[in-house]
Structure formats: structure tokens, C-alpha cells
Amino acid sequence: MYLKAENISFRYKKDNWILRNVDLSLGSGEVLGLIGDSGSGKSTLCKILSGYEKNYSGTVSIDGTGIPPGIYNPIQLIFQHPEKAVNPKWKMKDILNEGHVVSQDILDSFGIKKNWLHRWPNELSGGELQRFALARALSPKTKFLIADEITTMVDAITQAQIWESILDIVEEMKIGVLVVSHEKNLMNRLCHDVVHLSHINNI
Amino acid sequence: MSTAATINKGLFRGLNLRQKTILLISFMSLLLIAIVTSSVFIDGGSLSTDFGSKNLAPSLDHPFGTDWMGRDMFIRTLGGLGLSILIGAIASTISTLLSVILGLLSSVGKIEDSFVSWLVDLFLSIPHLLLIILISIGLGGGATGVIIGVAFTHWTSLTRVVRAEIKQLKTQDYIQISRNFGKSKWWIAVKHFMPHLFPQFILGTILMFPHAILHEASVTFLGFGLSPHEPAIGIILSESMRYLSAGYWWLAFFPGLSLLIVVLSFDMIGENLDKLMNPKKAQE
Numbered sequence: 206m207y208l209k210a211e212n213i214s215f216r217y218k219k220d221n222w223i224l225r226n227v228d229l230s231l232g233s234g235e236v237l238g239l240i241g242d243s244g245s246g247k248s249t250l251c252k253i254l255s256g257y258e259k260n261y262s263g264t265v266s267i268d269g270t271g272i273p274p275g276i277y278n279p280i281q282l283i284f285q286h287p288e289k290a291v292n293p294k295w296k297m298k299d300i301l302n303e304g305h306v307v308s309q310d311i312l313d314s315f316g317i318k319k320n321w322l323h324r325w326p327n328e329l330s331g332g333e334l335q336r337f338a339l340a341r342a343l344s345p346k347t348k349f350l351i352a353d354e355i356t357t358m359v360d361a362i363t364q365a366q367i368w369e370s371i372l373d374i375v376e377e378m379k380i381g382v383l384v385v386s387h388e389k390n391l392m393n394r395l396c397h398d399v400v401h402l403s404h405i406n407n408i
Numbered sequence: 409m410s411t412a413a414t415i416n417k418g419l420f421r422g423l424n425l426r427q428k429t430i431l432l433i434s435f436m437s438l439l440l441i442a443i444v445t446s447s448v449f450i451d452g453g454s455l456s457t458d459f460g461s462k463n464l465a466p467s468l469d470h471p472f473g474t475d476w477m478g479r480d481m482f483i484r485t486l487g488g489l490g491l492s493i494l495i496g497a498i499a500s501t502i503s504t505l506l507s508v509i510l511g512l513l514s515s516v517g518k519i520e521d522s523f524v525s526w527l528v529d530l531f532l533s534i535p536h537l538l539l540i541i542l543i544s545i546g547l548g549g550g551a552t553g554v555i556i557g558v559a560f561t562h563w564t565s566l567t568r569v570v571r572a573e574i575k576q577l578k579t580q581d582y583i584q585i586s587r588n589f590g591k592s593k594w595w596i597a598v599k600h601f602m603p604h605l606f607p608q609f610i611l612g613t614i615l616m617f618p619h620a621i622l623h624e625a626s627v628t629f630l631g632f633g634l635s636p637h638e639p640a641i642g643i644i645l646s647e648s649m650r651y652l653s654a655g656y657w658w659l660a661f662f663p664g665l666s667l668l669i670v671v672l673s674f675d676m677i678g679e680n681l682d683k684l685m686n687p688k689k690a691q692e
Binding site for chain 1: 581586588590603
């Protein structure tokens with residue numbers, strides 16, 4: 206199964222292209238790294254791939270078929286700021302099970318403790334919230350995961366723990382992952398292959 | 409208001425902030441419910457004129473004194489407050505309903521949004537009291553006139569709050585994530601929007617109460633509201649004006665003070681409910 210982005214172009218203003226004719230391909234079970242300078246359009250590309258940004262030209266498809274809106278999106282995006290990705294008026298167990306009922310295995314591998322489930326989001330730290338965001342996105346229906354700087358806010362040890370859990374799960378579930386980060390060392394450890402956005406972006 | 413909840417002696421000793429707040433809210437609610445229920449059960453006999461005991465100063469028999477017709481001011485005040493609270497309740501409920509409908513309407517599209525904003529600006533550009541008097545007279549005065557007058561002038565601020573809240577919510581990441589999970593618009597509106605909007609509705613209604621009551625009293629005081637035979641606070645106050653210079657201070661003092669206490673109670677309930685409903689303070 207392949208996630209393909211073809212001829213993706215995006216601009217905010219006329220003649221001010223952020224992305225131009227970008228092609229990207231990601232296979233099931235593949236871990237692909239994406240590097241780029243600040244403001245080069247990495248996050249925009251992530252949003253386009255996962256269906257958050259609609260005003261673009263080009264196509265995003267899985268094995269040749271487009272992504273239909275209104276149903277569970279097999280391409281799930283994890284945001285850089287987990288505290289913005291949770292409804293502050295919901296308890297953690299509702300947030301966790303919004304997309305699907307998260308299995309005990311996933312909870313264990315991310316180290317999500319039982320008593321966290323009855324707390325409010327503001328009572329957990331950024332790293333803890335990010336584990337919830339990951340666990341709820343890894344449903345059986347998820348085929349690809351876009352990780353947009355998801356461990357920037359945590360320390361090195363937590364970063365290693367979180368990525369170890371993700372790699373275990375995606376390998377087992379045959380999920381393709383696009384890793385966006387600034388840290389070259391992390392990328393080299395995690396990814397099978399690394400692309401530089403400026404090499405595939407024709408502006 | 410916040411000072412009341414942080415007192416840490418006497419009755420409040422050993423309780424945490426949450427328990428103190430609940431205690432305060434229940435006490436205030438009990439007071440208001442007592443006023444309304446007792447005003448309902450006042451029988452006509454206790455309000456009959458008795459010229460043998462007219463213009464008496466406050467005493468144990470008549471805690472608020474008596475007026476120039478020998479009526480007990482305590483019972484009249486109680487009746488007036490009950491009426492005011494009932495009118496306030498109806499008026500602020502109608503007002504909240506109006507603002508919910510208009511707030512939701514503004515989230516539908518651009519044209520609807522400009523229409524609602526225009527309507528809000530229109531109503532805000534006319535002084536409240538003037539508009540209430542106009543509507544009240546237009547509807548023939550009386551309780552209906554006052555209720556509709558107050559209801560149709562107090563929806564603007566809550567509408568603005570609801571409109572802004574929906575606008576802000578729509579751009580949140582977790583709303584977009586929910587859409588990406590395949591959730592329907594209706595599901596998102598109920599599950600994601602309502603927890604944010606519901607406290608606004610409740611607080612809006614409760615905090616509208618004091619406004620509604622005071623406006624009812626002032627319109628009635630000016631003679632455009634309830635008819636003179638009803639035991640409204642506004643009527644009591646305007647009548648007692650004529651007797652103030654004669655030294656009958658209790659005719660205006662106790663009813664005025666009671667009105668103030670009722671209004672402040674509603675304000676305190678509203679502000680403390682806000683503390684309870686805000687999850688940021690849930691575990692304190």
C-alpha cells in the first residue's frame with residue numbers, strides 16, 4: 206500500500222508559492238524522514254497530506270484512490286502542540302477513545318497509566334498528552350501516520366521512549382510513518398530514508 | 409465576590425475552596441427560593457389596610473415597619489421581591505434563548521453573521537431603559553410588557569459571547585482532528601461545542617437576572633411598568649419617595665436593601681458557579 210502525493214502546489218498569496226510540484230511517496234511500514242528549514246512548508250505539506258488543508262492543487266491518494274472526506278481518515282496527523290489537540294473540557298478517557306477504543310496493548314506500550322484517564326488535560330504534561338494523541342490516532346483503520354515535530358517539547362529520554370513505542374507499533378500494524386523533525390541524529394536513528402524538502406520542492 | 413469564598417473561619421473552617429463555594433451557592437439559592445416560595449403563599453389578609461397601625465417604625469411585630477395604610481412592609485417587600493424574581497426568571501430565560509438562537513445562526517454563514525452583528529449593534533445603539541419603556545408601553549404595560557421589554561433588550565451581550573466562542577472553537581486543532589476521525593458536524597456540535605457553550609448559557613442566564621430585576625424595578629419606579637396595585641419593589645420605592653421627607657425612612661430603606669441583597673445573591677451564585685464549572689479549578 207502506497208501513499209502518493211503528486212504535483213502538490215500551495216500558496217497563500219498570488220505568485221508566492223510555498224510548495225510547488227512536490228512529489229512524495231510513502232509505503233506501508235516505511236519510516237520516511239522529512240527535513241527542511243523553518244518556514245519552508247513542512248507543516249503545510251503535512252496538513253495537505255492528512256486532509257487538514259484543502260486549498261491546494263495536485264493529488265493525494267492511497268493506491269490510486271483519493272481520500273474521501275467525512276469518514277475516518279486513514280492518514281492521521283500528530284501535531285507539534287498536544288495541548289492544542291485536546292478539548293480542555295473533556296476528560297482524558299474521552300479524548301483517548303474519540304476515534305476508536307484504544308487497546309490495552311497500545312496503552313501499555315506508551316506507558317499511559319490508569320489514573321491519568323480520569324484527569325483533565327491541563328493536569329498532564331506535554332509529553333503525557335502527546336502519548337494520548339498518538340494512542341488515539343493509531344486505530345486499526347490508520348494506514349499512515351504523519352508526525353509533525355511530535356517530540357520537540359520533551360527531553361531526550363522521553364523522546365527515545367516515545368519513538369521506541371511508535372516504531373514497535375507501526376511495524377506490527379504495517380503503518381507508514383512520515384517523520385518531520387529538525388534533529389538530524391534522531392532522523393538517522395529512526396528513518397529508513399531521509400528526504401530534504403528543498404530537494405523535492407520546485408520553487 | 410472572591411473574598412467571600414476565601415474566608416477561613418467559623419462556618420467555613422476545614423473546608424476546601426470547592427466545598428466552600430458549593431456551601432455559598434446553596435445558601436444563596438436557598439435564600440432566593442425561600443423568598444419566591446413565601447411570596448407565593450402570602451394571603452390577601454396580611455396585606456389588608458389597617459389604619460390603626462399606620463406609619464409604625466420597625467419593631468418586632470413589623471420588622472420593616474408599616475406604611476401609610478397600615479400594611480406590613482416586610483410582607484409587601486417579600487411579595488415584591490418574589491414578583492421581581494419571577495419576572496427576572498422569565499425575562500432572562502427568553503433572553504438566553506434568543507441569544508442562543510442568534511449565536512448559532514451567526515455561525516451558519518457570512519450573510520447570517522453580518523445580519524446578527526447588525527442586529528446586535530442596532531439594539532446596543534439604543535439606551536436600554538429607553539427601549540424597555542418603548543416596548544413596555546407598546547405592549548400595553550403590565551407584567552407582559554415588562555417581561556418582553558427586558559427580554560428583548562438583554563440578549564445582545566450573550567449573543568456576542570456565543571458568536572465569538574463558536575468562531576474561536578471552529579479553528580481549534582481538536583475540532584479538525586475530530587473531523588479527521590470522521591465525526592459528523594452534528595456530533596462535533598454536541599460533543600465538542602456544547603461543553604464550552606453550556607456554562608456560558610447558564611452563567612449568562614444567572615448574571616442576566618440582576619439586570620432584569622433592576623430594570624424591571626426602575627421601569628416600574630418610573631411608572632411605565634407594572635400597575636400600581638401589584639406589590640412590586642419599583643412601586644413600593646416610588647410610593648415611599650413621597651414619605652421620605654416626613655421621616656418615614658424605613659419605607660424605602662428595607663425594600664431597597666432587600667433588592668440589593670437579592671441582586672448580589674444572584675451575582676454571587678453566578679460568579680461561584682463559574683469557578684465550579686471551570687475544569688482548570690476542578691481539583692482545588
